[in-house]
Amino acid sequence: MIKQTIKMALVSALFVGTLYADYGTVNGEAITDEEIEQTLGQPGLEFELLTPDMQERVLDMVVNRKLLIQFAAKQKVEDTAEYKAKLEMLKQELALGSWIEQENKKIEKSITDADVKAEYEKNQSKYSEPAQLKARHILVAKEDEAKAIIAELVKAKDVETAFIKLAETNSTGPSGPNGGDLGWFPLDRMVPEFSAAADKLKKGEFTKEPVKTQFGYHVIYLEDRKAESAKKFEEVQEEIKSNLIRDKFNKFMDEKIEGLKKDAKIDLKKGKEKK
DSSP: OHHHHHHHHHHHHHSOOOBOGGGOEETTEEOBHHHHHHHHOSTTOOGGGSOHHHHHHHHHHHHHHHHHHHHHHHTTGGGSHHHHHHHHHHHHHHHHHHHHHHHHHHHHHHOOHHHHHHHHHHOGGGGEEOOEEEEEEEEESSHHHHHHHHHHHHHOSSHHHHHHHHHHHHOOSTTGGGTTEEEEEEGGGSOHHHHHHHHTOOTTOBOSSOEEETTEEEEEEEEEEEOOEEOOHHHHHHHHHHHHHHHHHHHHHHHHHHHHHHHSOOOOOOOOOOO
16 A cells, blocks of 8 residues: 555656646645546546546545545655655666657657568568358267268258258257358368368368367358458558567667676575475
8 A cells, every 4th residue: 555655646746737627626736637547547538528426436536545645745654764665666667667668769760661661571471361261061969960961962952052951950059040151260260170171162062071070070061262362551551560669679678688687797696495
């Protein structure tokens, strides 16, 4: 509780917020926008859009906190060794956070549009839509059941219509009531046995042998397929830039830490062995 109060007080002192007269005061000390936002604890949540009851609860929480901070300040906790040690730790963390933010901004500015474009052209396979299949399936518990369904499909004049009806009446899978419809899916979304069998089919074909998986026996009908396709540059431009910034920053931090270690005198104490 003390640590949290110290941290809150330090943040409040460093970042003086814009005063909003309607919030009011506590012992003459105005309530700031930052204190309201901090209490809300959710980015984008606006105090003005809350119901009157919720606004009253938020203000009550802010008042309680301000009263405790004001009381703590009068207890001279700033003069204690514990407070000073914790304050020093908070200052160090704040200094580190500010430095990291500054370096990250420098790296962000160093990434040019040409860098982003070059990364896209060099690694288009990383920024592409994978190959996908559109299929239906019928799932049953026994192999003989699957073979009987396949026999029905072989005799059918309209395979797709027959498949949908058989799925609705026979499939134990959750897609059964929808005619076994699985929609579009990349191969890695399904279990390997299922994907391998489905990928061998041509559009309009179904598996002539039951496909066994951990869920049971499947009969699969392939409705359509899409080949792998590259995404447009505009679709992935921001993603690529973020990745480049992250990778460059991580490399910078690794090199900085290694350099600091070389110049530092580090003496680590081993823990005491248990008897």
